[in-house]
Amino acid sequence: MTTEVVLKIAISGVLTGLVYGLMALGLSVIFGVVRVVNFAHGEMMTIAMYLVIVFFSALGLDPLLMLVPISAVLFALGYLMQRAIINPFINRPEHSQFMLLVAVALIMVNALLLIFGPDSQGITTSYSFDSFDVGGIIIDAGKVYAAIAALIVAVALFSFFRLTLTGKAIRACADNYNGALVVGLDVKRLYSLTFGIGAACVGAAGTMLMIVTDVTPAIGPAYTLLAFVIVITGGLGSMPGAIVGGILIGLTEALGGFFFTPSAKTMFSFGILVLVLLFRPQGIMGRKTA
């Protein structure tokens, strides 16, 4: 077992973790502002993944070129979902919101099953089988591109929330709902925008994931669960926490699988989750609530 192999595994874990982090970022943004737990998160990502398949098959478009259009489609989907379905449930008990989103998730899975069938589907780009040799360390080219794109989207999102007026207004809603109403912010529109932005993150993550993996309609719930593990580990509602959580989970799964047994690598990410819940319940970068 050489250092190169361990480094290769670690780099692969970090790169995958960055894409997972982007996916979880969407969940964190939505929860941080709208205070709704999106149980259809993974399913929305599978919709984005199937959009990649459709556009790739029809037009031969590279996923990297589809990043912005598919994120825009998912933004529209998220915006409309919030407006039409979720807004009426905002002030209802949490279990009603949970059931609503679980129902939406089931509808999405079955719709995908009806349209695309149960078989696993993937795409083969010109760089699908490429890898970089950096001093004897073999790195998957697709994962590098996907991780760089995920990083760019995350930085753009942070900048949006820090530097734009709309971003600041959304943060104001998250910090103080009543205060936002008092100063005259259109909270309903901002909620819809936020849900749309969260969905766009998922769209970007799904587009990038298609470079490195395949999709089946049934994979959605597994991604939803993974997103929950990441945001709880990183800190529910914390945007940097989602990225840090993603990297940590990706790295833990990779190294745990390598040094122990690969069949139990998911166990290690749940182990991290349990440790965080025990010793830092607010998550690694989450804020303590009073």
Added chain:
Amino acid sequence: MASKTRISRRTFTAGMGAAGIVAGTAPFNIISAQGAPLKVGVLLPRSGAQAGIGQDCQRGVDITAGLLKDLKLPTLQIMNGDTETNVEVARARAERLINEGAQLLVGAFDSGQSTAIAQVAEQKGIPYVINIAAAPPITEQGYKFVFRNFPTAPTILANAFENQIEIFKATGNAPKTAVFMHVNDTFGTAMQKGFTGTMARFADTPYKVLETIAYDGTARDLSVEVAKAKATNAEALVMVSRLNDAILITRELVKQRWSPKAVLSMGPGWYEDQYLKTLGKLGDGPMSFVPWYDPNKKLSKALEAALAKAHPGLNMNTNHVYTFEALLVAADAYKRAGSADPKALADAIRATNIKDNVSPGPGIQFDAKGQNAALKNSAIQNRGGKLVTIAPKEASNAKPEHPMKPYDKR
């Protein structure tokens, strides 16, 4: 107040007449039972992680009716059930199909799901013919209504070693070391348990196993597993996998720039059409040691023709063959039993002796445990998007190509 019922002479005569009519038409009831189609509940994983394979088995179901007609066997009324790749759902669906009138069950591709269905079938006293499931315990329970026309994991393994030795002797080139990767579900674990013991019985096996790696078949990324396998510097990769993981592993082999001399698969995945279609020329080379079909048998050619007509361009495989043969067993038993009575059907299945079949070996017979112990496996190889049978020699149609062409030279 009690009232006496008096039987008059007229009533007695009418009663006797009615009894005579019933007695006289009794033989027609049997004929009518034979004429009616046998209701067969086909349980398959039509959705969930194994949906692709379940759908492939369904293709075997779809082409059966015409072939049974040609063989002058009774018609089957197929009742479909989806196990959703879930053991508990498989159990519930089996119960539901029986409640809805299924007179015989067939399925369910997976050992875990088949075990659950076998328990229900035995409890309800309904015959169950397993199409594909290799875990040995299913036919070790003393069940009276459960039959399996599919080799158990130890048989698959033993035949795999026999065929490998034959291939390596024929090519004059053999790997010295191997890494064994297996999926961690019921089938994969059963195969792993049998692997070491079976290998020890075959002293001519040319390679020694450097490491065994178990992995989750539903994993989204298998780069760690392949990196771990590559780190052993083994010359061959021995696999027990499913379809999606076989594709993921091949992609990783290419990306991680590792071309083993041989990929030796002892399970599904590597020979399936979706694998060949998805990977193109990168899918060529792996050898699969699997329950297959004898391409030289008459019924194999008929089944191939029926499949080609229904699904042009599709390669015939284990899923089609063994699902068809399970239905063949059902129809043959129904014809001989002359009734859909579950016990009569089970007795007829136990007495099965089908010589005109598809799978390699002498034909379909069941031992006292309900297992067809006479089945033989084959070795097949992917060549130019097609499949050729390379061993055993008596049931082959091509010579083996070994070592495998490196991925970067294709």
